[in-house]
Amino acid sequence: MNNENLLTEQFEVHRSHLRAVAYRILGSWDEVDDAVQESWLRLSRSGSSDITNLAGWLTTVVSRVCLDMLRSRKTRREEPMENHYIDFLPDHVAESDPVHEMLLSDSIGIALLVLLDTLNPEERIAFVLHDIFSLPFKEIAQIVERSEPATRQLASRARRRIQGANKTFSTNIDTQRRLVDSFLTAARKGDFEALLTLLDPRVVLNNDRENAPEETIGARAVAKQLMGGRAAAARAALINGKIGVDVSPGGTLLLVLEFTYLNDKIIGVDVISNAARFPELDLVQLEE
Structure with missing residues (x-):
């Protein structure tokens, strides 16, 4: 050599x-x-x-x-x-x-x-x-x-x-709940612009679902990923100590959105749909 x-x-x-x-x-x-x-x-x-x-x-x-x-x-x-x-x-x-x-x-x-x-x-x-x-x-x-x-x-x-x-x-739990409630309202109404106001411009979405991009970056691209779908079955939940979203149509847990917050905005979204990961989550459904 x-x-x-x-x-x-x-x-x-x-x-x-x-x-x-x-x-x-x-x-x-x-x-x-x-x-x-x-x-x-x-x-x-x-x-x-x-x-x-x-x-x-x-x-x-x-x-x-x-x-x-x-x-x-x-x-x-x-x-x-x-x-x-x-x-x-x-x-x-x-x-x-x-x-x-x-x-x-x-x-x-x-x-x-x-x-x-x-x-x-x-x-x-x-x-x-x-x-x-x-x-x-x-x-x-x-x-x-x-x-x-x-x-x-x-x-x-x-x-x-x-x-x-x-x-x-830091984003306290009350502010997290307000953001998630606003997120759910915007998703159910299909209000794209309202959803944008809740996301940090640098937001990153990680997705473990099949046939979906593993990573999506930026507020508009992430908002498009989050619009529609099963919003009617989505509810606020306490997930690992933070407010997030669980989607349970017919009472069966389908997927979870775990949020990361920064400066009173959503800056990270983990979409978890692999049922094998659900037992690892400390998840408590919250009343609306």
């Missing part, structure tokens, strides 16, 4: 990790592969024989690439969240960390990326690399070109902002 093939093979071992880092930093699938590809190009030009810790080197490089992309994004005043599909959960967070519970909350994927998008690029890098990937501040300082104490301050400020903003995103 020649040196180029060996280098390619070594890079591929780390590709999934680099994509995870890039996605959590950027929150955009459209940009992730560009960042990873740029990391590969820099590696191929680096004279890799001097690299003793390839995983660490690549993590640093992809983070720097992402930082440049974030800075460019802010300059262009883009709104990058509209076309995202949130897929990854943070997988490297210590349970003792004060942000741990928020990171693993119901709306983790979408909510965290929305919150991260409120940070400046340096804060975002510091928070993601330290609080999610446990990189030492000494290494992060080199990426953001700050002193180690200043980098600690970046992460601390980001953490406080995320924790504070997360409180404003």
